[in-house]
Amino acid sequence: MIAIPYLTALTTYFSYGLLFAFGQFRDFFRKLIDWSKANTLQGYAPICLGLEDFYIRRLYLRIQDCFGRPISSAPDAWFDVVERYSNDNNKTLKRTTKVSRCLNLGSYNYLGFAAADEYCTPRVIETLKKYSPSTCSSRVDGGTTVLHNELEKYVASFVRKPAAIVFGMGYVTNSAILPVLMGKGCLIISDSLNHNSIVNGARGSGATIRVFQHNIPSHLEEVLREQIADGQPRTHRPWKKIIVIVEGIYSMEGELCKLPEIIAVCKKYKAYTYLDEAHSIGAVGKTGRGVCELLGVDTADIDIMMGTFTKSFGSCGGYIAGSEDLIKYLKYTCPAHLYATSVSPPAAQQIISSIRVILGEDGSNRGAQKLAKIRENSNFFRSELQKMGFEVLGDNDSPVMPIMLYNPAKIPAFSRECLKHNVAVVTVAFPATPLLLARARICISASHSREDLVKALQVISKVGDLVGIKMLKIVGVIESICVWIVIVKSCPSSTRPRASTPMVFEDQAAKVVVQKLREEGEENRRLVISEVILNEWINGSSKQNPAKVVTYQPIYEGIKGLQIVRVIMKQTQKTQLHGVKKKSFMGSQSGSGLVDMDKDSRTIREQQVSLERDVLVSPEGENGVGDPHGARAGWTVGKKGFAAGVKEQCRQVEALFRRNSLCLAMMERKLRLRSEPTHSR
């Protein structure tokens, strides 16, 4: 859920109201002028109707130069954007022959396969010569070549499912599969922010559709219980079957799906699961196998896995992977298999080759490098954007990062200003997002170099200042990481480190620890965190603490219930801030007292503040020796110099990690002090 500040909501509504009123005003005069002219409709009803048409004519056309910018090169890290001009107030745009070389932050070129590739391109051209660009036939007629069968085998083994079927277009994959699987008397439970292709597929199926709140497993459970108990509407017969549809990475939010929890709920209520990995397959996970790999979910738990080849693989088409029987059934009756033209052979070859590169079957480690690069790039870019004070949505590791704009006037402003500085960004408005929640979206690619990203950040920062979208004003940022180590029961006592040893890690070191934990691949156990628990944890025993959790969002989930939660807290009483900070904010139970925040706190005291912090919570804490008071998620803020002092200790801890099954208990990544969003600049 995105919480819009009141003022922003107000100004956004006002802007749209103004645009609407002005548009209606113009329409009124247009009608008056056209009064005398003969009616061109001649008995037909107008072909474009109502508000939709009004929106296009009076709102969209004003800023249409921000969308659909043509390019004249491959959508690589840098591309050529064709310049356009308009002689009629943006109603029509004309191309020129001039191009400007821009940094591409818009394409879904996650792994950098969009441009010519030393391994893929020669093979694609060879395939083109052998098979021509098209088969001109559907899969079931004469459109199945050796290549298509090979592709299906590759895809199935890549996503770790017994069988797969491929289609010529990702959108069609969703919209033609759902009607095959579901029908009357069936129930589709869909995430509220699912892609339009899923929505259309669900509508086309004739099944009943219910929606659960975006990415909230508890609401999904509520809906499931209610629906199973109620049965079909009116007849109250039991549902024939229920399918839950979620996406791996939500393309407009950049969020990762809470897959393990959702799978657990679905299993409990015997609902089938359908996972759309359009944006996540190839882009996340250690070997690029998508969210399942990233979040440690067994693919056997997911009934239908869907994905597209347009994004990470730099090709076109989509796939469905599942059990042998499922695929057999789809081949028997799916309209997209029976009637639609099969995947173009060169595109099929591109997919096969890129999968081979990702898996290292090409004889190099380029695939692994690409995967490491995209992760590093995305996390770097995201954290830098956050530091600048942009309101960035989405989770770590996700290469998609939306920056909230809200006000309609900021959409073209941001887009045009960035383009002026040769940075091409995507701005998204209605109908792809709700009217109020317009945003800019950045897609990071493995082909971006560090210099590219730094340049982009400079430009975005500058434009952000100009446009006024750095909504979170940051007073101070302290970059350090504190890690408590809590030893689980099984650990022999001799190897336990001294109790309550706060460890400060540099960013990189923390990554190593987290990575190690991941590699151990322990079973996922998770903790559902409620606001109440958080309040209790954070405020601890200090009753006088007036801090209150405003919102929180999980930003990382690892093994053993490890969870990093970003908490945004609101200080309710200014005067108490100083005391509160020392008593409870600064590692309430750790006794670290390492922090010298006085300089910052003086600045803070003058204003109402919100604190944003990352908390790492572990259910194992109760048994640990690191935290004698039980599972208290305290934290420590350390200065950078402090880190050097405990580096040696960190090394020891790392060694412990290697030897023992340890649980990373708490981790503070960043403390951000910020004021209330400042909007009306």
Add this chain to the structure above:
Amino acid sequence: MAEAFMNFVNTTLDWVTGALDMPSARAQVFGFQIGGHLFIEVFLLVVILFLLSQKSYKPPKRPLTNKEIDELCDEWVPEPLIPSLNEEPYAPPVLESAAGPHTVINGKEVVNFSSANYLGLIGHKKLLDSCSSALDKYGVGSCGPRGFYGTIDVHLDFEARIAKFLGTPDSILYPFGFSTMFSAIPAFSKKGDIIVADEGVHWAIQNGLYLSRSTVVYFKHNDMKSLRETLENITSKNKRVDKLRRYIVVEAVYQNSGQIAPLDEIIKLKEKYKFRVLLDESNSFGVLGKSGRGLTEYSGVPIEKLDIVTADMGHALAAEGGFCTGSTRVIDHQRLSSSGYVFSASLPPYLASAAITAIDILEENPELLSKLKNNISVLWKELSKVPGLKITSNKESPIVYLRLEKSTGSQKDDLCLLEKIAQRVLEEDSVFVVVSHRSTLDKCRLPVGIRLFVSAGHSEYDLRRASESLKRVSEQVLGGHD
């Protein structure tokens, strides 16, 4: 005993009479004696008011307890995700080379009648050259939807080229032929609008009709009388019809029967009843008409009379994708309202470049069209004499459609017979023909059949080989059934 009772009755009566004779009971209202009624009526009124003031009886509402819901959830057993399939699905032959007029299956060269490669452009050198230079320049995929840097200059070039070729103001390029119709229809027709469609339209159109949520009325396959009656019915019955958007949806060459729609008659009806026409030219674009401009050219109808024309580029143009052409207003509306255009990554640029080249080739080589027309008429003539099979397709349709003369009664058995013929034709004579497989979702109830896609690349010898083989095999297969 009886006396005592009588006494009691008498005293009661006296008392009642006394009560009624009381001074108040003898009151007069506007000169009328009201008698004792007043008391009784007042009493009744009080009773009625009392009863009304009481809550009506409602059975107490008892929502399910958590435990009961738990039990219900435990009890519920879902159906399997997919119904169990008794038969093995049809396994299509696997091609080992390009799907041109001749292809390789199981190491054997066969004549290919399964590919809608009408102009024989698969493997055309110019086409391959334009593709490989596009691949070098643009890579394979476009990595984005049209709105977000997925618009490559070749897309715009293609849109301009196709509009110029067909003589329309503008056109829009879709990433997949299959998605063109089911995106374009819901963009223009919403709940309440009326669509009159042919019952033989293919699934992509059926899906578009369903997704639009409009009122859909089907008329008999390619039957103008039925169309007129349907239109008459709708316009006479519905008074609000003037306010609604009304469409006729037809295919130029029906994929499900090979018949050609009589466009001139449809236009007459459309103008009479004021309907708009959506025409799918997937199997006629690049085939019909003097210069391959499709059904409009073939039937001499100016293209402006049609409102929306769509076509699949995966047929005559030997590329992939689809386009829609029409007035600027119609096209611009789709750029923001058509789901398959807005929410999907755009067409790989090399395919757009292939399609541009394909149109160039078509314009430069009119002999391709005459060759194709000649091939169609030769094959049609030859196949009209196949024993046991009947041609349903039009003489000029590039799809030659053969159905069983005598259906067995069930579509499944028909399909089995036809499949047997197709299989034997392939195995014995190396001629690759296909049977029209239907999805269980397909609402089209036209008879199934063997489909031959004629190409300009077929030689006379290929055609003869196909027809002779079909004749021989169907006589053997169907001969036993008569």
